[in-house]
Amino acid sequence: MNIAPAWLKTFCTVCDSGSFTRAADALGLTQAAVSQHIAHIEHVVGPVFLRRGRKIEIMPSGRALLQYARDVDAASHRLAHAISPDRSHAGTIRIATPGSSGLRIYDALLSLQVRHPDISVHHRFAPTDDIIDAVIGNRVELGIITHMPDDARLRVRKIGIEPLELIVPATVEIKSYKDLCDLGFIDHPDGASMATRLLGQVFREFSGVKQIPCRGFSNQITLILEPVARGLGFTILPRFARKAFRAQDQIAVHDHAPRVFDTLYAISRAEWPLSALSETVLDEIHRVIADQDKTSVNSAL
Template sequence: MNISPIWLKTFCTVCDSGSFTRAADRLGLTQAAVSQHIKHIEHVVGPVFLRQGRKIELMPAGRALLHYAAEVDAAAHRLARRASPDQSHAGAVKIATPGSSGLGIYAALLDLQGRHRDIAIHHRFAPTDDIIDAVLDNKVELGVVTQRPDDPRLRAEKIGIEPLELILPAGVKITEYQDLVEIGFIDHPDGPSMATRLLGQVFREFSGVKSIPCHGFSNQITLILEPVARGLGFTILPAFARKAFRDQSKITVYDHDPKVFDTLYVISRAEWPLSALAGTIVNEIRTVISAKQA
């Protein structure tokens, strides 16, 4: 099978963007050039996309080609790591973290980059499921997640724990579960899973987050506590995120028992060894998580 790496890159970009037009923009090509690359591929393997208006869907040959592209990328990673000199403080690394612990992790990695200017950190915040997908799809080399994935393609290493907190508007007191229902929930991307883990441990009456009125939603980690501070509801967040909020006087943490913790794992693809730089990054993450727990 003779498929040009340029065609393969175009195919993967179309898959990732979901559009010939967006793929052309990302690649700096014309849409006609993108279509031509795909035609070359289809001449080799057969139809790869089912086109329905503006929507495209992978056909069986397309799914097989996407799997082949991942194998090529994995082989390239292995070759680069075996052929390149050991550079533990130079190069680029892509990493995704939860918004909570990621606030401290990203700041620490920027400090590391400041000390070693040959390092380039490419970081993004995302929910756990999206981080796992990003590592599997080779969009990031490292991910920090709050659950150990069971996919054999991933390695996972425990790096610490992060306490979950029930956060209320300042001055608000609760004596029973019904008080929470009346206050209402401020949701966020990890809100339902965090609320289920904490409220299920603390309140016997809890029957699911859908039983609590939702009074708002934010996907920006630095803004989730804004409606709580304004008295509009409560939320569940890791202590790392709560401590980063700008005005602690406007929120309060409910003192509950038992305490609830999430375990943090750093994940990467299991098929190839970590680069020396990725090993440095993992050690830096472990250090910052340990410092926050002290």
């Protein structure tokens, strides 16, 4: 089949992203170049997409080509894994994590690089859905996420827990759910999800995040607690993120029961084995999270 690898990569990216525009952004190409690649493919195999305005649907010939592309990709990875020497402490690893746990993981991986200078770590912080897309699209080899994904293309491994905390200004005393509502919520990209999981278990009065006044929003993990420290509201964050904040004396963790934990999962593509370096990195992450687990469980007793 006379289809250039670059065309095939473009085709798979369009399928995964569902958009010529998003595929162009992901690949660093112009939309015209993406359209040209798809035109070359359709000249060989016939129409692969049904276009309805800005929406696209993969046609039967496109689904067959997508399966072929994934088979070729999987075979290539298996071959590389079989013939490459042991490079468990050398090479480049691309990883994506949530901002919260990623703060602790990134520090540990920097220490790993110091011990093994031949390792190069490319670390992205992203929301869970973006991490899943990055792993499926082969833009990163490893991802750490906070919920179990439902996709046969992913290998999933549970690596530990991440405690969620209700964080308030140090100068404010919270005696009731009404006190929280009066204070207001500082939102962030995972704020609604985390607040629903924690507040829903701790307060019977909780009926949804939208019922609590929003006093601010930040998408920078290191800045989310700044308005809390200044008395402008409360937020919900994992302990990893709270402990990294610069001004611990200006915030407080509200004591509550039951304790609430997120489960952390490592994900990678299921079609091929992890590289030796990825296994090394995953072992280091598991060690870091396991150490945090012990602290979290002991503090919950």
